[in-house]
Amino acid sequence: MITTSGLSKVYRSRGREVTALDGVDLHVREGEVFGVIGQSGAGKSSLIRCINLLERPTAGTVTVDGQDLTALAGRGPRAGRELRRARSRIGMVFQHFNLLSSRTVQDNVELPLEILGKSGRQRSAKALELLDLVGLADKASAYPAQLSGGQKQRVGIARALAGDPKVLLSDEATSALDPETTRSILQLLRDLNRQLGLTVLLITHEMDVVKSVCDSAALMEKGRIVESGTVSELLATPGSELAAALFPIGGEATGDDRTVVDVTFHGDAATQPVISQLSRTYNIDISILGAAIDTVGGLQVGRMRIELPGRYEDNVVPIGFLREQGLQIDVLGSDATPALVKEGAK
C-alpha cells in the first residue's frame, strides 16, 4: 500500500548538511498497522512527512496505493493540484492534534470536506457520522479548547477520516497523552483498521505502542531502517533488537560456570510444559531468572531467561532438546548471538 524506495532527505542550512533519511526502503502492506520506532532524531518525522510529501525527499520514490507521489510533486516547493488531490486520500493525525481553535469540533471535521468541495449538507452529515464513530457525537458544537487531550485526538482522527482515506499516517499520535488515554486511542486505531480496512503507518518512540497495535514494525536509527518485518518474524529472528526491546526480560548469571539461555515461546509451543520436561529428562536444576508472557501484535508470546549449571559446552544437549521443541533459543554470552538486552530498551 505504501512503498518507499531509496528515500533520502538531506537538510541544508548555512552550508551544513544533515542527512535525516538515508536510503529508506519501506513496504507497508494493505490493511496492516505498521509501526516505525526509533529515538528522537532517528528520522521518523521526516519519513512520515515524506510519505505525503509535506517534506520533499531529496532522492527516492514514494508510492501510495499504486500512485507514485514523487512524480506528482513537480519541481517547485508548492503542491500542485494533482498532489493535493492525492494528499486528500491520505489521512494524517498529529502529536499535538493541530485542531483549529477558531472552529467547533464539527467544523474541524468538515474542513477536509470543504477542501474536497462537498456541499454543506453532505459535510455536516459526514462529520456527525464520523464524530459518532469516534464516540464524540455530543461534542459537535464544542470548541477544541473545551476538550481533553484524548478527545482532541479523537477529533483529529475523525478529521483524518473525513476524506475516506485508505491510508492513515499517525505522527506520534499518542505521545502527548497519558497511558490510559493512549490505550483507548490505540484501541480506536485498531478498531478502525479492522472495521474500515484502513492501512495505518504510525511512528512512535514508545515500544508499548508497537506492542499493542502493530502487525509489523521497523526500527529506525540514524536515518536508516535497521530491522523490519512482521512482529512474529521479528520475534523469530535471533538477536533481533526490536524483539528484545518489545519483550525485555532481565536477570544476570549467578556465577561464572553457568549458561544463561533466553527461551522464546510462541504459537503451540507456548502451551507445552517444556521446562519441567527438560529438568526431568536431563536431571538438571534450572533456575528462572526472568519471565514474561504478553500479547504482541495479537499473538501470545512468552519469554523466559533460564540458567543452567555448567558452561555452554556442558549444555549442548539440553539446549538442543529445547530447539527440538520448536522454541527459539538465544544463548547469552556465546559468540553465536549478539547481546540481546539493549540499554534503555523499554
Added chain:
Amino acid sequence: MTWSEMQPLLSQACWDTLYMVGWSTVIAVVGGLPLGLLLVLTDKGGLLQNVVANKVIGQIVNIARSMPFIILMVALMTFTRWITGTTIGREAAIVPLAIGAIPFFARLVEMSVREVDSGLVEAVQSMGGSTWKVVRSVLVPEALPSLISGTTTTVIALIGYSAMAGTVGAGGLGDIAIRYGYQRFETGLMWITVAILAVVISVLQFAGDFAARSLHRRTGRSAGLLLFRPLRGVFAGTAAADAVRKG
C-alpha cells in the same frame, strides 16, 4: 469663547476626525492585511517562498514605517492632488493617512500571523488544502483576536496622525486644538478637545480589547498582541502621538 460658539466647531471637528480615521482605517486594513500575509508567506520556509519579493516588500514597508508622518504627508502632496484633486480638507487627508497606516498595520498583521502554530498549516496541507485555503481557514481566523488588537492600535495611531494632518488644513480635532487652543490662546477649548480625545481613545481601546478577549475566551488560547499592547486608556493618545512624532 462661549459653549454655544464652541459646540458647532467641536461637533464638526469630531465628525471630521471620525471620517478621516474611519476611512483610512478601512483602507489600511484592506491594504495592510494582504501585505502582512505576503510578508509571512514569501519569507524563507513560507508557502510562497520568494526571497526577492520578500526583501522588496519588507524594504518598502520599512521605509514607509520609518518616515515621519508629517514629512510623508508633504511628500505625498502631488499624489494626493492627483487622487482627490486637492491637498486641503478631510478627503485629501485620507490619502497620506491611509498610506502611512498600511505598512504600520502590515507589520502588526505579520506579527500576528507568525504566531499561528505552523502545525495547523501542515494539517491543512496534509488534507490537500491549497495556499489560499490555508490563508482563509487557518492564518486569518486563527490570528483574529490578535488582528483585532492590531486594528485597535492602528486606529489609535491614526487619531494621532490625523491631529498632524490638522496642521496642514485637514480639519478635525487636531486642527481645532492648534488653531484655537495654540494660536488664539483658547485654553478652555483646547482642554475640551484633549478630553474628547481621551474619551474617544479609551472607548476604542476598551471596545477593541473586549472584542479580542471575547474571541479569545471562546477559543481559549493566548491572544498574542494583547499581552504586550503598549497603548492603553487615557495615555494612549499622547503615547501614540509621541511615537508618531519620533517617527
